[in-house]
Amino acid sequence: MISVTDTVTSSVISARSISKQYGKQRVLDDVSFEIAPGRIVGLIGPNGLGKTTTLKAILGLGNFDGEMQVLGLDPRTQRDALMNEVCFIADVAILPRWIKVKQALDFVAGVHPKFNRAKAEKYLANTKLSPDMKVKSMSKGMVVQLHLALIMAIDAKLLVLDEPTLGLDILYRKQFYQNLLEDYFDENKTIIITTHQVEEVEHILSDVIFIDDGKIVLETSMEQMAERFVEVLVAPENMEKALALQPMDQRAVFGKVVMLFDGVAQEMLANIGETRIPGVVDLFVASMKGVAK
Amino acid sequence: MKAMISLLKREFWEHKGMFLWTPLCVAAVIIFVFILPFLKGHALFGARILGRVAKFKEDIPRVSELLASMYLLFSGPLLVVMAIIIFFYCLGALFDDRRDRSILFWKSLPVSDFQTVLSKLITASLIVPVIFIMCAIAMSFVMLMIVGIALSSQGVYVFQDLFLNGKLYLAPLQLLGTLPVYILWALPSIGWLMLVSSWAHSRVFLWAVGIPLLLVFLVGMLDLLLGQNSDMKWFSDLIVGRALGGVFPGVWIEFEHIPLTSFTRPAGAGVDFGKVLSVSWQTLLSLQLWLGVVAAAGMFYMTVRLRRWREEA
Numbered sequence: 001m002i003s004v005t006d007t008v009t010s011s012v013i014s015a016r017s018i019s020k021q022y023g024k025q026r027v028l029d030d031v032s033f034e035i036a037p038g039r040i041v042g043l044i045g046p047n048g049l050g051k052t053t054t055l056k057a058i059l060g061l062g063n064f065d066g067e068m069q070v071l072g073l074d075p076r077t078q079r080d081a082l083m084n085e086v087c088f089i090a091d092v093a094i095l096p097r098w099i100k101v102k103q104a105l106d107f108v109a110g111v112h113p114k115f116n117r118a119k120a121e122k123y124l125a126n127t128k129l130s131p132d133m134k135v136k137s138m139s140k141g142m143v144v145q146l147h148l149a150l151i152m153a154i155d156a157k158l159l160v161l162d163e164p165t166l167g168l169d170i171l172y173r174k175q176f177y178q179n180l181l182e183d184y185f186d187e188n189k190t191i192i193i194t195t196h197q198v199e200e201v202e203h204i205l206s207d208v209i210f211i212d213d214g215k216i217v218l219e220t221s222m223e224q225m226a227e228r229f230v231e232v233l234v235a236p237e238n239m240e241k242a243l244a245l246q247p248m249d250q251r252a253v254f255g256k257v258v259m260l261f262d263g264v265a266q267e268m269l270a271n272i273g274e275t276r277i278p279g280v281v282d283l284f285v286a287s288m289k290g291v292a293k
Numbered sequence: 294m295k296a297m298i299s300l301l302k303r304e305f306w307e308h309k310g311m312f313l314w315t316p317l318c319v320a321a322v323i324i325f326v327f328i329l330p331f332l333k334g335h336a337l338f339g340a341r342i343l344g345r346v347a348k349f350k351e352d353i354p355r356v357s358e359l360l361a362s363m364y365l366l367f368s369g370p371l372l373v374v375m376a377i378i379i380f381f382y383c384l385g386a387l388f389d390d391r392r393d394r395s396i397l398f399w400k401s402l403p404v405s406d407f408q409t410v411l412s413k414l415i416t417a418s419l420i421v422p423v424i425f426i427m428c429a430i431a432m433s434f435v436m437l438m439i440v441g442i443a444l445s446s447q448g449v450y451v452f453q454d455l456f457l458n459g460k461l462y463l464a465p466l467q468l469l470g471t472l473p474v475y476i477l478w479a480l481p482s483i484g485w486l487m488l489v490s491s492w493a494h495s496r497v498f499l500w501a502v503g504i505p506l507l508l509v510f511l512v513g514m515l516d517l518l519l520g521q522n523s524d525m526k527w528f529s530d531l532i533v534g535r536a537l538g539g540v541f542p543g544v545w546i547e548f549e550h551i552p553l554t555s556f557t558r559p560a561g562a563g564v565d566f567g568k569v570l571s572v573s574w575q576t577l578l579s580l581q582l583w584l585g586v587v588a589a590a591g592m593f594y595m596t597v598r599l600r601r602w603r604e605e606a
Contacts, residue, residue, distance in 0.1 A: 096395035110299025
């Protein structure tokens with residue numbers, strides 16, 4: 001059991017004033033955030049504007065300015081110890097092409113103290129992968145299945161997924177997240193996901209962090225998000241009333257106007273139209289316009 | 294330790310073609326080419342040669358002594374192939390997985406960069422040479438047997454003397470005994486090639502060969518401009534030879550200017566592998582050998598750091 005004080009004090013990740021520059025380009029600008037255990041966090045933002053750099057910093061793959069603690073360790077100086085507790089899938093194409101399924105199992109079993117080989121084999125038994133198959137001859141979906149089998153059999157505290165389903169067809173993508181939720185995730189684990197296909201992960205996320213232009217635009221749990229942000233299908237007669245409440249964004253859908261409100265009481269909004277919880281994508285788009293803070 | 298064994302296995306799996314099939318195939322081809330003239334037999338060996346062979350009958354002990362002490366010279370070509378394999382293995386060792394981005398998979402596992410680089414160093418300096426030397430010894434032995442059979446067909450029966458000759462069994466051990474010396478002389482080259490491998494974003498071969506050549510060229514130009522006209526050979530030996538040539542077995546003969554006669558026995562009785570061993574071990578007294586090892590240690594350190602911090606664009 002995790003005591004209450006533990007959950008308060010022990011963030012899985014605690015980042016303070018992280019900055020990073022490539023040459024003259026500043027990709028991370030004074031970024032701070034905390035991630036608690038047992039969460040599934042979506043890191044969402046446009047390409048090349050800080051997401052991958054943030055993940056690299058968490059994983060100790062690159063240097064940066066600022067303070068960072070991952071599971072109580074500094075990823076820059078204590079990376080070797082950290083990797084016992086952290087797993088990541090960086091991209092679908094990164095398993096070495098020459099490796100065979102059984103070699104991958106042998107290798108991970110040989111170097112990782114927390115690898116459960118039986119679990120990986122059990123997972124692989126449900127796929128079309130055979131022990132002598134080489135990555136070279138696999139489809140992208142199969143490579144991801146192999147990678148997932150390896151990762152899921154490792155009892156790590158933090159799993160980082162950087163565009164894990166890029167280039168996969170829809171069947172594999174759905175299955176990927178389903179397996180992740182059913183067979184891997186529990187309250188002691190934390191998952192961080194970046195992806196373009198926000199709609200696909202939206203329902204499994206417990207938190208979102210929006211990053212744009214090297215800065216965090218919004219950091220919220222889904223519950224808080226549902227309380228704070230409300231989308232209203234505004235009835236035409238209520239337009240003026242609605243505008244008076246200062247929506248952060250508005251768009252037209254089938255002739256009706258949909259407005260997004262930040263921190264306006266639900267009861268008040270219920271008077272001007274049908275309310276609902278906004279989608280992460282809509283909220284992201286609105287946030288990018290720079291209104292939300 | 295368990296992790297290191299897994300890392301070494303990984304190198305072997307990845308390069309099975311280079312480390313296992315190459316020596317076996319090259320050995321098979323050499324044996325095949327070697328066998329051809331014997332199969333053709335009389336058509337190729339003229340009466341003059343056959344006449345000389347027949348004379349061996351009179352001195353079978355000396356013939357078998359020569360064969361027993363010299364047969365390992367057959368391994369020469371295979372050891373040259375070994376040097377080439379080690380050269381290219383080192384160039385790719387820390388580059389290939391950066392190019393195909395599988396480095397991110399390796400780095401997602403709890404293996405330190407020091408361990409990774411060390412496993413590649415052990416592979417290049419110990420595992421590959423041991424495999425090749427074993428193959429070379431086996432191949433030489435097969436070729437010796439072929440010669441023995443060919444001689445027997447002419448009535449020169451050497452086998453009994455041959456198998457009773459201690460040198461037949463000693464020479465392979467003496468060849469293996471030079472391995473530590475080889476490793477020490479090869480370290481600077483292995484260190485340099487792996488350093489380039491972990492540093493270059495592309496064209497590792499050009500960088501690895503180009504930098505030493507350019508350095509020699511520039512210093513040579515400077516020397517000409519200053520009108521010094523000094524002896525540049527030591528410098529090119531140092532930069533090009535030791536940075537690139539160290540992977541060739543026996544290269545210390547060149548570095549240390551050892552006369553080839555140190556290896557032969559008086560009265561023209563051929564190469565003595567005992568002398569090869571002892572003269573090779575004597576080079577451990579050489580200062581330039583140990584300076585090279587120190588340089589290799591420095592390059593190893595830099596390689597590990599690059600492996601740890603190099604970010605791919």
